[in-house]
Amino acid sequence: MHPVNAIATEYPLATRIAGVREKTTVGLGGASIGVGITVIAGPCAVDSREDLCTTAELVRRSGAHALRGGAFKPRTSPYAFQGLGAEGLRYLAEAREQTGLPVVTEVMDTRDVAAVTEIADVLQIGARNMQNFAMLREVGRTALPVLLKRGLAATVNEFLLAAEYIMAEGNPNVILCERGIRSVDNGCRFTLDVGIIPVLKERSHLPVIADPSHAAGDVRRVIPLALAAVAVGADGIIVETHHDPVRSRCDSAQALPVSLLPDLMRGLQMIEQARSEAQPAHSPMVAAL
Ligand code: PEP
Numbered sequence: 202m203h204p205v206n207a208i209a210t211e212y213p214l215a216t217r218i219a220g221v222r223e224k225t226t227v228g229l230g231g232a233s234i235g236v237g238i239t240v241i242a243g244p245c246a247v248d249s250r251e252d253l254c255t256t257a258e259l260v261r262r263s264g265a266h267a268l269r270g271g272a273f274k275p276r277t278s279p280y281a282f283q284g285l286g287a288e289g290l291r292y293l294a295e296a297r298e299q300t301g302l303p304v305v306t307e308v309m310d311t312r313d314v315a316a317v318t319e320i321a322d323v324l325q326i327g328a329r330n331m332q333n334f335a336m337l338r339e340v341g342r343t344a345l346p347v348l349l350k351r352g353l354a355a356t357v358n359e360f361l362l363a364a365e366y367i368m369a370e371g372n373p374n375v376i377l378c379e380r381g382i383r384s385v386d387n388g389c390r391f392t393l394d395v396g397i398i399p400v401l402k403e404r405s406h407l408p409v410i411a412d413p414s415h416a417a418g419d420v421r422r423v424i425p426l427a428l429a430a431v432a433v434g435a436d437g438i439i440v441e442t443h444h445d446p447v448r449s450r451c452d453s454a455q456a457l458p459v460s461l462l463p464d465l466m467r468g469l470q471m472i473e474q475a476r477s478e479a480q481p482a483h484s485p486m487v488a489a490l
């Protein structure tokens with residue numbers, strides 16, 4: 202047996218089966234993740250009603266497909282801003298109402314799954330919760346798509362087994378997200394593991410997106426990393442953006458000014474175009490492997 206297939210049997214639902222189950226798509230409002238390039242954009246955290254609604258309107262005008270924003274924030278320090286919680290969820294619902302954009306937001310605690318499910322269009326599982334198995338099972342019992350972030354030091358197998366936990370509960374709509382791992386210091390906050398993107402696509406049929414923001418840690422690196430992720434086959438990105446980054450209460454150094462979002466979107470389209478013209482996977486020789 203090909204070694205890839207030997208590994209893949211550990212996650213029967215997430216595994217890609219050549220010629221049978223090559224690639225699935227996950228619905229997101231009027232768009233589908235896995236068809237073209239999907240852009241999810243918004244602040245790290247819901248800072249305030251006004252800030253969220255201002256950014257959300259500009260995200261909508263940029264042509265992005267969905268709004269991100271955390272009401273519940275996983276913070277390294279217990280003294281840092283932890284998010285607005287239930288109040289933040291209400292502002293997200295308002296922003297969706299105003300813009301029509303579907304909302305992607307994080308759930309951090311199994312006790313909050315019901316409340317977050319009421320307003321979210323996609324549930325985000327953060328990197329630090331990738332192996333919170335109770336949480337994976339809980340979101341697996343909902344009917345919402347789940348954006349699963351790779352853990353800071355998770356192997357490919359651990360990542361796909363985490364997806365399998367969600368799917369095994371009956372929820373097939375999982376989106377994998379590479380967001381940077383711990384590695385030798387490359388000057389970034391985390392190392393965006395672009396290499397895992399084609400590996401995930403070889404092994405799984407699930408859509409794969411990248412988060413350039415948390416890997417970059419600095420706004421100057423966000424666009425290059427986003428372009429790199431799409432160049433290697435990502436189906437889209439989730440990017441932190443803000444109408445006034447210095448006001449951002451969380452991760453302000455990596456917040457892309459929302460005025461630059463249309464440029465990023467154009468760049469991603471150009472890379473996707475180049476990718477589809479040059480993609481070696483379309484050659485009969487590579488497809489046969
Ligand atoms: C986030 O998306 O704001 C976040 C906290 O991401 P991660 O879990 O990847 O650190």
Ligand code: MN
Nearest residue numbers: 245441451452
């Ligand atoms: Mn963040």
